[in-house]
Amino acid sequence: MSLLAVTDLSVAIGMVPLLDRISFSLDRGEVLGLVGESGSGKSLTAMTLMGLLPLIGGRITAGRASFDDFDLTILPEARYRALRGRRIALISQNPMTSLDPILTVGAQIDQASRLHAGLSAAAARARSLDLMHQLRIPEAAAIHGQYPHQLSGGMKQRIVIAMALAGDPDLIIADEPTTALDVTIQAQIIQILSDLVAERGVALLLITHDMGVVAQACHRVSVLYAGRCAETGTVHDIFARPRHPYTKALIGCIPREGQAPGTLVGIPGMVPTAFTYPKGCRYHPRCTVAAAECRTEVPAGSILDRSGGGGIVFCHHPLEAAHG
Amino acid sequence: MADRIPDSILRFDGVSRDFSAQAGLFGRKRTMRAVDGVTLDIPRGKVTGVVGESGCGKSTLARLALHLLKPSAGHVYFEGHDLAGLKPAALRRQRRHMQMVFQDPYSSIDPRFTIRDAVMEPFQVHGIRHTPAEGREKAARLLEMAGLDPQLAERHPHQLSGGQKQRVGIARALALEPDLIVLDEPTASLDVSIQAQIVALLADLRSRLGLTYLFISHDLGLVRYFCDRIVVMYLGAAVEILPSTDAPHRHPYTRTLMESAFLPDPERRRTVTRLSGEIPSAFERPPGCAFAARCPVASGRCYAEKPVLPATDPHPVACHHPLD
Numbered sequence: 001m002s003l004l005a006v007t008d009l010s011v012a013i014g015m016v017p018l019l020d021r022i023s024f025s026l027d028r029g030e031v032l033g034l035v036g037e038s039g040s041g042k043s044l045t046a047m048t049l050m051g052l053l054p055l056i057g058g059r060i061t062a063g064r065a066s067f068d069d070f071d072l073t074i075l076p077e078a079r080y081r082a083l084r085g086r087r088i089a090l091i092s093q094n095p096m097t098s099l100d101p102i103l104t105v106g107a108q109i110d111q112a113s114r115l116h117a118g119l120s121a122a123a124a125r126a127r128s129l130d131l132m133h134q135l136r137i138p139e140a141a142a143i144h145g146q147y148p149h150q151l152s153g154g155m156k157q158r159i160v161i162a163m164a165l166a167g168d169p170d171l172i173i174a175d176e177p178t179t180a181l182d183v184t185i186q187a188q189i190i191q192i193l194s195d196l197v198a199e200r201g202v203a204l205l206l207i208t209h210d211m212g213v214v215a216q217a218c219h220r221v222s223v224l225y226a227g228r229c230a231e232t233g234t235v236h237d238i239f240a241r242p243r244h245p246y247t248k249a250l251i252g253c254i255p256r257e258g259q260a261p262g263t264l265v266g267i268p269g270m271v272p273t274a275f276t277y278p279k280g281c282r283y284h285p286r287c288t289v290a291a292a293e294c295r296t297e298v299p300a301g302s303i304l305d306r307s308g309g310g311g312i313v314f315c316h317h318p319l320e321a322a323h324g
Numbered sequence: 325m326a327d328r329i330p331d332s333i334l335r336f337d338g339v340s341r342d343f344s345a346q347a348g349l350f351g352r353k354r355t356m357r358a359v360d361g362v363t364l365d366i367p368r369g370k371v372t373g374v375v376g377e378s379g380c381g382k383s384t385l386a387r388l389a390l391h392l393l394k395p396s397a398g399h400v401y402f403e404g405h406d407l408a409g410l411k412p413a414a415l416r417r418q419r420r421h422m423q424m425v426f427q428d429p430y431s432s433i434d435p436r437f438t439i440r441d442a443v444m445e446p447f448q449v450h451g452i453r454h455t456p457a458e459g460r461e462k463a464a465r466l467l468e469m470a471g472l473d474p475q476l477a478e479r480h481p482h483q484l485s486g487g488q489k490q491r492v493g494i495a496r497a498l499a500l501e502p503d504l505i506v507l508d509e510p511t512a513s514l515d516v517s518i519q520a521q522i523v524a525l526l527a528d529l530r531s532r533l534g535l536t537y538l539f540i541s542h543d544l545g546l547v548r549y550f551c552d553r554i555v556v557m558y559l560g561a562a563v564e565i566l567p568s569t570d571a572p573h574r575h576p577y578t579r580t581l582m583e584s585a586f587l588p589d590p591e592r593r594r595t596v597t598r599l600s601g602e603i604p605s606a607f608e609r610p611p612g613c614a615f616a617a618r619c620p621v622a623s624g625r626c627y628a629e630k631p632v633l634p635a636t637d638p639h640p641v642a643c644h645h646p647l648d
Contacts, residue, residue: 037515152603182377182542182603187584191596209516212545212586216593235590253516254588255549258570262527264549266520270485286517 001066002027003203004049004171009063009073011041011048013056016274018044021063022229023301023312024222028170029201031194033218033235035208037250037271040224042207046175048072049205050090051080067171086116089164093176095156098163099148105159106144109166116167131162135192154185161192172196175207190217211254215239220309223247226272226282233304233311243304243311243318246283281316289317332365333504333536334389334422338398339363340560341384345607356606358384360560361398363635366504371530371537373551375544375581379603381560382540386508389538390422391415402504420450423497427509429489433481439492440477443467446499462499470495471525487518494525498533506538511546523550544585556581559606559614562633564641571639574646577615613644621645 002025011019019041026032034042044058049072053059065072067088070079084090092098100108109128113119119127125144132140135158148156157177164172174193178186194217197204206217214221214235221238223230223246231244242248249267269286272278281299284290294316301312306321341359346352359381366372366389374382387393388400391407400407402418410418423446426432433442440463447454447462454462464474470491481489490510497505507526511519527550530537541547547554547569554566556578564575573579586594604610604617613619616626625644633642 037517183544183584184377184580187586187594187596190586210586211516211588215588215590216586218590239588239590250517251588253520255545256588257545257548259549261549262524264520265524266522267517268521270487270518271515 003068004205005064005066006045006049007064009045009048009065010061011044011053011058012061013058017061018058018227018274019048020228022224022227023063024229024232026171026203026205028203029197030220031197031204031206031218033206033208033214033221034224035211035214035221035250036224037209039226039271039273041227042209042224043175045224046090046173046205046207049173050084050088051075051077085112085169086167087169088171088173089167089169091157091160091164091172091174091177093179095153095160096148098160099156101148104145104147105151105156106146109144109159109162112163112166127166128162131165132158134165135162137162152185154181154188157181157185157189158192161189161196165196169202171203171205173205173207176209177206178213179208179210186213193217211251223250226277227274228282229301229312229314230283231311231313231315233306234309237304237306237309237311241306241321243313243321244283244315245287245289245317245319248319249286249288281314289319291317331368333368333403334366334538335401336362336364336385336388336398337401339385339388339395339400340397341381341388341393342396354607357560357609358606359388359395360609362560362562363398363633364555364562364565366536366538367553368503368536369534370552371539371550373539373541373547373554374557375541375547375554376557377542377581377603379559379606380557382542382557383508384560385557386424386506386538386540389504389506390419390424392424416450420500421502422504422506423500423502424506424508425490425493425497425510427512429486429493429513430481432493433489435481437481438477439463439467439479439481439484442481442492443477443495443499446496450500466495466499467492469498469529471521485518486514487521490514490518490522491525494522494529498529501533502535504536504538506540508540509542510539512542519546526550544581559604559609561614561642563615563643565633565639567639572647574639574641574648575615575643576619576621576645576647579647580618613642621647 004026007023008021010021036042047053060073106128110124113124113127129140137143137158178189193204196202208214218235221235222232225246231247253266255264267286278285280296281294284294299314299316301314304311304313339359339362340357342355342357344353344355376382388395405418443463443466444459463477467474472491511522539551555562556564558577564578573582583594612627612629613631616622631642631644633640
């Protein structure tokens with residue numbers, strides 16, 4: 001049984017259904033990429049797993065989500081609190097949503113250690129410095145005493161990662177952790193996260209819209225479109241042998257080295273919102289191979305028999321597997 | 325001057341721009357140099373890309389190009405006219421030939437305007453009158469050029485998607501039939517499937533209308549796909565001008581930038597070199613090369629003597645130890 005298993009999970013906010021039967025699983029020492037464009041449901045998935053849906057008026061309407069032995073769909077808030085931060089940590093896109101501007105960053109990492117690991121003040125400080133060293137923060141003792149506004153965006157994100165590690169979590173959910181950062185800093189942060197998975201055996205759910213980040217860091221990938229799963233597979237299969245037309249088109253939107261002028265065309269039409277979801281397959285208005293049933297019938301998942309990985313595709317007319 | 329590109333529409337000649345800031349109410353006034361002595365020709369009919377990380381001065385350069393900001397030193401020539409030397413009426417005449425598309429299509433259109441008002445605004449600004457029928461006709465033609473349904477003319481910006489709004493921004497930039505369009509991160513806030521559509525539209529408009537683009541972006545992959553030549557900026561200065569997109573990079577910073585950008589291919593993952601340090605502050609500019617502290621090949625000379633971008637080189641690089 002996987003550390004995190006999400007099966008046919010559906011979520012609504014008020015009367016609006018937003019996630020529709022999302023499934024994926026994640027184990028220790030593994031990086032699963034949850035990828036999609038705006039409105040695909042990536043961040044809502046993160047909020048759901050963190051048990052934060054009540055804050056935005058959302059609720060789980062169907063399906064299962066289990067973490068270790070806990071059924072996250074029925075877990076009471078008091079018991080969720082014991083998981084959050086301690087066993088499941090969240091890293092968000094904007095580090096300032098996680099940092100208090102009037103406390104030094106060191107005090108905030110210390111606080112996380114005291115809260116989640118029950119350490120004394122002195123032990124917490126020693127542990128904070130140790131974590132900062134592990135994250136290759138230079139002059140950790142000096143930075144420990146600084147305030148968030150004195151630090152760069154990349155450094156703040158490292159502090160947030162140190163706070164996330166303070167509880168020694170089994171699962172880290174990173175929601176677009178590098179989207180606000182410059183490329184050279186992004187490369188460092190992704191490397192740090194990859195090292196954490198390899199060295200500590202953490203499970204990492206990496207939520208991103210960036211196929212470059214996915215290709216660099218993930219073992220497996222789940223592609224979301226408009227609140228539904230499109231395709232799941234190993235990172236190698238997803239890039240070399242995509243079966244869902246959307247996966248293929250999404251990869252084709254990123255210019256490659258030496259790509260001939262005029263060959264980058266994008267995907268026609270626009271990403272639908274929850275108020276404009278079409279019937280049938282939600283991708284069909286933009287799909288080049290859509291047929292009659294795609295406009296009326298929601299595609300069921302077909303299990304793929306791919307060398308080395310398997311996976312699922314939700315499409316009436318999946319692309320041929322022959323190439324690659 | 326012998327080094328001048330013969331048919332240059334816009335020329336930066338030793339252009340610098342300072343901003344001052346005060347540390348607190350009684351703090352000392354500090355000056356930061358956002359753009360530092362840039363000399364650059366923008367060849368007619370080509371796409372010149374400007375790439376760099378946050379704080380490198382690329383957006384300031386875009387505003388200097390259109391004289392939306394005045395240079396603190398140096399001159400900007402458009403079609404041979406020194407923009408700082410023009411009287412307001414003459415400057416307005418020149419501005420007809422140069423337009424800008426901004427990153428954020430949400431804030432660049434007045435929310436009370438209809439789409440037609442937004443597209444027709446440049447004519448009003450320049451005192452060009454149309455009969456209502458002419459205006460409708462003109463707006464419809466501009467919206468069609470930008471790939472929009474002319475029926476959207478009656479709508480308001482909030483009824484449009486991000487991609488549609490950016491198309492409105494492009495239609496508006498085309499209204500006065502400019503020769504030069506400065507594009508400041510035009511796709512940075514869009515989904516990748518929409519980004520590729522917009523880039524395809526811009527490429528098509530350029531070849532149909534013979535436009536010149538100055539394309540500002542942080543995305544090296546996109547710049548390499550779309551541009552004819554690439555200016556790499558670091559801390560306010562142009563450090564390398566790649567004469568073509570397949571030219572080998574010679575500045576260690578350009579190499580760092582290239583190696584930090586993840587490729588959408590899991591078979592070609594990057595080995596992230598641990599780049600020490602971060603971009604220095606523009607308030608405390610180091611005396612020598614601004615990149616020296618992060619550079620793997622820096623020598624003593626790099627910390628003492630500032631390298632200059634040679635004016636006559638076909639592939640200029642501001643570095644004491646350029647790569648071969």
